[in-house]
Amino acid sequence: MARTLPALPTVSGPTGTLYRGREGMWSWVGHRITGVLIFVFLLVHVLDTALVTVSPQAYDAVIASYKNPVVGLGEAGLVAAVLFHAFNGIRIMLVDFWSKGPRYHRQLFWGVLAVWLVLFVPFLVRHLSIIFSPVEH
Amino acid sequence: MTAVQSTPGPAQAIDAPRSPYRRSKPTRTNFELYAWLFMRMSGVLLVVLVLGHLFVNLVLGDGIHQVDFAFVAGKWASPFWKVWDLSMLWLAMLHGTNGVRTIINDYAERNGTRFWLKMALYVAFTLTVVLGTLVIFTFDPCPVGADIDASALPSFCPAR
Numbered sequence: 001m002a003r004t005l006p007a008l009p010t011v012s013g014p015t016g017t018l019y020r021g022r023e024g025m026w027s028w029v030g031h032r033i034t035g036v037l038i039f040v041f042l043l044v045h046v047l048d049t050a051l052v053t054v055s056p057q058a059y060d061a062v063i064a065s066y067k068n069p070v071v072g073l074g075e076a077g078l079v080a081a082v083l084f085h086a087f088n089g090i091r092i093m094l095v096d097f098w099s100k101g102p103r104y105h106r107q108l109f110w111g112v113l114a115v116w117l118v119l120f121v122p123f124l125v126r127h128l129s130i131i132f133s134p135v136e137h
Numbered sequence: 138m139t140a141v142q143s144t145p146g147p148a149q150a151i152d153a154p155r156s157p158y159r160r161s162k163p164t165r166t167n168f169e170l171y172a173w174l175f176m177r178m179s180g181v182l183l184v185v186l187v188l189g190h191l192f193v194n195l196v197l198g199d200g201i202h203q204v205d206f207a208f209v210a211g212k213w214a215s216p217f218w219k220v221w222d223l224s225m226l227w228l229a230m231l232h233g234t235n236g237v238r239t240i241i242n243d244y245a246e247r248n249g250t251r252f253w254l255k256m257a258l259y260v261a262f263t264l265t266v267v268l269g270t271l272v273i274f275t276f277d278p279c280p281v282g283a284d285i286d287a288s289a290l291p292s293f294c295p296a297r
Contacts, residue, residue, distance in 0.1 A: 032240060035233070035236045035237075035240075036236075036237065036240065038233065039233035039234075039236065039237055042229055042230065042233055042265075043261060043265055046226065046265045046268060046269045046272075047265075047268070049209070049269070049272065050268050050269070050272045052206060052209055052210075052272065052276060053271075053272050053275060053276065053277075055280070055284060055285060055286075056206035056207075056210075056280065056285060056286060056289035056290060057206075057285075057286045057289050059205070059206045059209070060205050060206050060289050063204055063205055064205075066201070067201065067202060072201065075195070075201060079191060079195070082187060082188075082191065083188075086183075086184045086187065086188060089180045089184065090180075090181075090184065092177075092180075093177050093180065093181070096177065097177075123195075123196065126196055126200065127195060127196075127200060127201070130199065130200035130201055130202055131200075131201065133202075135202050136199075136202065
């Protein structure tokens with residue numbers, strides 16, 4: 001006869017020092033992914049901006065190819081990544097240098113997401129209204 | 138009769154309890170400490186520089202649609218934006234390169250893989266920073282020549 005194992009106790013409130021799978025881990029994962037993404041963009045961005053020294057029309061031709069909704073949505077994704085990385089970076093500094101930072105690192109993570117939402121939503125409304133309107137010459 | 142001891146006694150074989158030990162070989166410098174500190178110091182500055190850059194270029198005016206040669210020339214006619222963009226280029230490249238270096242050290246397990254990935258990273262760093270710095274310092278907002286389309290120039294240029 002198979003014995004049934006007792007159900008694991010459920011815990012409400014702080015669960016000790018468990019880091020894996022919780023806010024601290026996701027903050028770290030998000031920081032790495034957004035960081036690599038921004039770095040790769042930065043290399044390309046310096047290259048396309050360098051076209052200003054080739055000729056005005058060379059730069060304008062490449063930038064004009066960016067002015068469509070597909071690239072525009074990519075830009076929105078980039079801004080989303082930059083905003084997360086910026087405010088999660090401030091969270092990391094608070095955890096490192098503020099005496100109460102480690103204690104409140106989970107609340108700080110939710111604060112980062114709140115600030116991200118408050119800044120990104122208005123940006124997205126503004127940016128979508130630009131990229132879905134015709135380009136004026 | 139004296140006992141012959143063929144193996145070292147406990148005093149030589151193991152350290153006394155709680156004796157200090159090193160987890161890794163000592164390094165000559167505190168490079169990793171300064172790299173850690175640099176990430177935080179440059180991070181604070183980059184929050185202001187990058188978010189300011191995005192706000193001016195993507196939110197103010199016509200947003201992304203305003204960006205063309207004349208827009209860039211208008212900005213780089215002012216030393217303020219040249220210093221802004223140069224600081225942003227150097228800080229972001231150092232910050233990003235150090236971040237990717239950390240990630241390579243974490244995930245590339247073979248010594249050779251780790252070495253060559255970091256060499257590729259440092260080559261990309263050097264090329265990008267040198268190119269970007271040259272572009273900012275040698276930029277001419279009003280280039281002249283037969284191959285230059287004057288209609289693309291900013292309004293303050295005599296050729297227009």
